Amino acid sequence: xxxxxxxxxxxxxxxxxxxxxxxxxxxxxxxxxxxxxxxxxxxxxxxxxxxxxxxxxxxxxxxxxxxxxxxxxxxxxxxxxxxxxxxxxxxxxxxxxxxxxxxxxxx
Amino acid sequence: xxxxxxxxxxxxxxxxxxxxxxxxxxxxxxxxxxxxxxxxxxxxxxxxxxxxxxxxxxxxxxxxxxxxxxxxxxxxxxxxxxxxxxxxxxxxxxxxxxxxxxxxxxxxxxxxxxxxxxxxxxxxxxxxxxxxxxxxxxxxxxxxxxxxxxxxxxxxxxxxxxxxxxxxxxxxxxxxxxxxxxxxxxxxxxxxxxxxxxxxxxxxxxxxxxxxxxxxxxxxxxxxxxxxxxxxxxxxxxxxxxxxxxxxxxxxxxxxxxxxxxxxxxxxxxxxxxxxxxxxxxxxxxxxxxxxxxxxxxxxxxxxxxxxxx
Numbered sequence: 001x002x003x004x005x006x007x008x009x010x011x012x013x014x015x016x017x018x019x020x021x022x023x024x025x026x027x028x029x030x031x032x033x034x035x036x037x038x039x040x041x042x043x044x045x046x047x048x049x050x051x052x053x054x055x056x057x058x059x060x061x062x063x064x065x066x067x068x069x070x071x072x073x074x075x076x077x078x079x080x081x082x083x084x085x086x087x088x089x090x091x092x093x094x095x096x097x098x099x100x101x102x103x104x105x106x107x
Numbered sequence: 108x109x110x111x112x113x114x115x116x117x118x119x120x121x122x123x124x125x126x127x128x129x130x131x132x133x134x135x136x137x138x139x140x141x142x143x144x145x146x147x148x149x150x151x152x153x154x155x156x157x158x159x160x161x162x163x164x165x166x167x168x169x170x171x172x173x174x175x176x177x178x179x180x181x182x183x184x185x186x187x188x189x190x191x192x193x194x195x196x197x198x199x200x201x202x203x204x205x206x207x208x209x210x211x212x213x214x215x216x217x218x219x220x221x222x223x224x225x226x227x228x229x230x231x232x233x234x235x236x237x238x239x240x241x242x243x244x245x246x247x248x249x250x251x252x253x254x255x256x257x258x259x260x261x262x263x264x265x266x267x268x269x270x271x272x273x274x275x276x277x278x279x280x281x282x283x284x285x286x287x288x289x290x291x292x293x294x295x296x297x298x299x300x301x302x303x304x305x306x307x308x309x310x311x312x313x314x315x316x317x318x319x320x321x322x323x324x325x326x327x328x329x330x331x332x333x334x335x336x337x338x339x340x341x342x343x344x345x346x347x348x349x350x351x352x353x354x355x356x357x358x359x360x361x362x363x364x365x366x367x368x369x370x371x372x373x374x375x376x377x378x379x380x381x382x383x384x385x386x387x388x389x390x391x392x393x394x395x396x397x398x399x400x401x402x403x404x405x406x407x408x409x410x411x412x413x414x415x416x417x
Contacts, residue, residue, distance in 0.1 A: 062186055069193035076200035083207030090214035097221040104228055
């Protein structure tokens with residue numbers, strides 16, 4: 001593997017962006033709602049950092065891109081699961097309220 | 108979107124044409140990603156809510172397809188296919204999230220409306236309850252007022268009855284006193300006043316002065332007791348013929364009636380009968396007894412104008 005020094009800066013940037021993506025996903029409860037994707041993101045971020053340290057910039061960029069995709073997906077899954085939960089809760093609230101209304105109305 | 112689809116079709120066509128090359132033109136992962144992509148395209152939520160993410164996924168898949176077309180290494184193709192796969196999944200999740208958020212917005216509006224309906228219903232029910240209570244209270248007040256009115260009426264009636272009874276009693280007392288002056292006798296048929304033979308004139312058709320005074324007192328009593336009536340009954344002794352005695356008794360009764368009429372007593376209040384020699388009050392054996400039988404009895408009715416006939 002012949003590493004080109006010109007790839008160092010973009011690879012470093014990619015790793016940094018992935019790092020941020022993993023942190024964001026973690027803060028958005030990605031670990032709770034999408035544990036497999038979060039795990040994959042963290043492993044690939046680790047591999048990217050390792051490749052960066054080994055000056056394998058091509059691999060570092062590849063792993064970083066994958067880690068970023070995994071982290072973004074984990075975050076989106078968490079967001080979608082939460083929204084679905086809230087929506088379901090609201091639907092249930094409405095059902096209960098309507099039942100109450102009907103019961104009170106028939107008294 | 109249409110361009111992307113066209114690109115895909117072209118890429119697939121090229122793949123099919125050059126199927127005999129050594130490196131694969133696809134991988135199992137890339138095949139799977141293409142299936143995912145078609146599914147995502149058919150998902151209306153993605154078109155509505157995740158157009159940008161889908162655009163990014165489309166570009167990622169195009170790169171993977173291009174790599175496969177250029178017969179790059181399996182590792183390279185799979186790397187690009189993986190990124191495309193994750194981006195398609197991302198588009199799906201983002202679309203799901205935004206769709207749920209849209210539902211949340213409309214559900215919240217519905218929930219608020221239902222809550223409002225509930226409050227409205229509670230207010231309405233409270234209002235109906237209050238109205239019902241007011242109706243009950245009004246009914247109770249009406250009943251109480253009616254009871255009071257009833258009681259007052261009963262008291263009034265009782266007072267009236269007492270007053271009338273007192274008046275009647277007073278009238279009776281007065282009447283009895285007046286009648287006592289006329290030597291009235293209480294009998295089963297009522298009060299009876301007897302006018303003896305000596306009160307008539309010689310022609311028997313008129314009362315003499317003493318008889319007229321008695322009639323005047325009786326007329327006064329009748330004026331003071333307008334509900335009472337009189338029955339004038341004439342009698343004779345048994346001397347002479349029966350028919351003659353009948354005429355005599357009738358003439359005596361008529362003499363009294365005429366006197367009362369002269370004194371202003373209404374005709375309909377006076378009845379008269381002649382009984383001839385019937386109903387003697389003494390044996391016709393002596394002159395004194397026969398005089399007792401020659402008489403007029405005046406029966407005073409009760410205060411309803413009723414006289415029990417003989």
